[in-house]
Amino acid sequence: MSERLLRRDLIRFGALLALSSLAPESRADGLRVIQLQPLGPALGAAELDFVRRSVLAFYRVDLRTSEPRALPPSAFYAKRQRYRAEKLLRHLADARPKEAFRALGLTTADISTTKEPYEDWGILGLADLDGPACVVSSFRTKRRAKNRAHARIRLGKTVVHELGHTFGLPHCPTRGCLMEDAGGSVMTTDTEYDLCSLCRERLRRAGQELADSGSIPWPKPDRAP
Numbered sequence: 001m002s003e004r005l006l007r008r009d010l011i012r013f014g015a016l017l018a019l020s021s022l023a024p025e026s027r028a029d030g031l032r033v034i035q036l037q038p039l040g041p042a043l044g045a046a047e048l049d050f051v052r053r054s055v056l057a058f059y060r061v062d063l064r065t066s067e068p069r070a071l072p073p074s075a076f077y078a079k080r081q082r083y084r085a086e087k088l089l090r091h092l093a094d095a096r097p098k099e100a101f102r103a104l105g106l107t108t109a110d111i112s113t114t115k116e117p118y119e120d121w122g123i124l125g126l127a128d129l130d131g132p133a134c135v136v137s138s139f140r141t142k143r144r145a146k147n148r149a150h151a152r153i154r155l156g157k158t159v160v161h162e163l164g165h166t167f168g169l170p171h172c173p174t175r176g177c178l179m180e181d182a183g184g185s186v187m188t189t190d191t192e193y194d195l196c197s198l199c200r201e202r203l204r205r206a207g208q209e210l211a212d213s214g215s216i217p218w219p220k221p222d223r224a225p
Contacts (some may be wrong), residue, residue, distance in 0.1 A: 030209065031062040034163070035100035037092060039107040040071035043138060047152055051106060053217045054156030055163065058195060060209035069095065071109060077120060082110035085126035085135055092133035102166045104159065105135035124186060125158050127165035134162035140186050153218045154189045164199065168206045172199055176221070191221050
C-alpha cells in the first residue's frame with residue numbers, strides 16, 4: 001500500500017450530479033436536513049459526537065443521525081479488501097430519506113476510488129459536487145496521528161470539507177481553508193482551520209446558511225494564517 005494519502009482531491013461529476021436539482025425543499029424554518037448515515041462497523045461515540053459538533057460549527061442545518069446500515073457488498077473491492085467510494089455514494093443517494101437535502105456517510109472501513117494512473121487509490125473522503133451525497137472514512141485519519149483526539153479532529157475537518165463539496169464548493173487555493181486541496185496527504189488537514197471568506201460567501205450565494213462564528217471545535221494550527 002502506498003504511503004502517500006489522498007484526502008478529497010477527486011470531485012465526481014456524473015449521473016448523481018443531476019439528482020441535485022431534485023433535492024427536497026428545506027424545512028419550514030429554512031434549515032436543510034442533512035442525514036448522517038453510519039455505514040458498517042460503528043464509529044466510537046466520541047467520534048460521532050465530534051462529527052456532529054464539526055458540522056454544526058460551520059453549517060446551520062438540521063443534522064439527523066440514522067441507525068447504522070451494513071456496508072453494501074456490491075461496493076467491496078476484494079482485491080484490496082476495501083470499499084469503492086463511488087459505489088458508496090450511489091448507495092447513500094438511493095437510501096437518502098425523502099426529506100433529506102444531503103446524505104453524509106461515515107465509516108471506519110478503508111475506502112478508495114480511481115485516480116489516474118492508479119486504478120484503486122485509498123482516500124479519506126469523496127463527494128458529489130453539488131450532489132446528494134458524500135462519504136468519509138476514519139480509517140486514514142490515524143496515519144501518523146499524535147493520539148485519538150488528533151485523528152478525531154482530522155475526521156471532523158474532512159467531514160466539513162466533503163459536505164462543502166455537496167453544497168457546491170470547489171477546492172480552494174487559500175492556505176488554511178478547510179476546502180484546500182489535500183495534495184495527496186492527510187496531514188494537510190493539520191494546517192487547516194476555518195472556511196475562508198470567499199468560500200463562506202459562495203455558500204451564502206448557494207443558499208446554505210452558516211453557523212455563528214466562534215464555535216470552531218479545534219485549536220488554530222501554529223502555521224495557519
